[in-house]
Amino acid sequence: MRLATPAGFATEVFLLEGPDAALLPEGPWTLVGDQRLRAAWAQAGMPEPEHALWVSVPEEEKRLGTVIPWLEHWARVPLHRDATVVALGGGVLSDLTGLAAALFLRGVAWQVWPTTLLAMADASLGGKTGADLEAGKNLVGAFHAPRRLVACTDLLESLPGRQLDNGRWELIKTALIQGEMDWALDMLREGPIKLPWVERALAFKAGVVHRDPRESGERRLLNLGHTLGHALEAASGYQLLHGEAVGMGLAAACFLAEEQGLKPFPDEVLGALARRLAPLAHLAAPWEACLPLLARDKKAERGPGQGAGQGVGQGAGPAGTAIQIHCILPRPGESAVQRVLPPQAWESSHARLLSLLHQEGVRA
């Protein structure tokens, strides 16, 4: 099934059960695939180009250095400007392959065939490619939209349950951005992932990134749950998976929204969030570990402020400036809103999150 996308959208989006070779590039192409998928790809009758690279790239190796041998390989083959690179894997592999495609010969076309739920529901769409630096995640990259996204749900069969749950949080995020409490509750319950959820999330993201490709306005809403989420993820030493950390960030964002005077969330939704997150409570870092990470957020800004008397760890920059971060606040029944707040604004919602998770953990 080809999903409807806005007129002129850079990426054709397909959602299928099994892979279909007819959707591979028509001209010359090569592949960078996760080696875990090699057998499944062959079993599905999919062709393997002569110079394919089958790799295994953990998040710790999502570095520029990882793609240099790929670029050298393509130059030796050689791959020409008319070639298309196909990425087959999760978000780490697709972010790196997209980046390599953006760099090679100053940009060759690429397709993405995501194989994790997180990559299907989020990472593959929107044209963001990237690698991590010592100083933080995704600090280097390029906007380079894939020509085609082909999400095949059969490829998720081998994905471990924790990775599936990880992707489920990005779907739940989409429902909360839109204020769709019933949809969020449906996804928070136990039960299998449903294809229409993925379809709905992709359609929503396609609309947002088409209207705001460079994240100067509406696209920032997609960061719901990511502000505190990124800090919790890093503070856990990456023991928390990205989606799990975003799940905690979503719950904290609900609390912060309430503290900022927005509409309270139904107890049913907060209870369902807590039940899903409680098994991860032991990985939620204390506030003191999160604050410096929040202040270093990629999207942080320095604005006029108190300066003197506040240390960096307290969320302040050089004298005369105070750090402000973009925060996305969800609202039941309505679209989320954006607010610029100091990192300290998250302290009480972080405390409420931890207390809720521990209470729920005791009850479970």
Ligand SMILES: NC(=O)c1ccc[n+]([C@@H]2O[C@H](COP(=O)([O-])OP(=O)(O)OC[C@H]3O[C@@H](n4cnc5c(N)ncnc54)[C@H](O)[C@@H]3O)[C@@H](O)[C@H]2O)c1
């Ligand atoms: N570009 C974007 O807009 C965007 C958005 C969100 C996240 N991301 C990035 O995505 C990355 C996380 O992606 P992820 O959650 O897909 O993790 P991942 O790519 O690390 O994959 C998780 C694990 O699952 C394995 N795997 C992949 N598919 C499998 C399958 N079908 N069966 C069995 N194992 C499989 C991988 O080898 C890996 O070990 C992060 O680096 C994040 O920054 C990018």
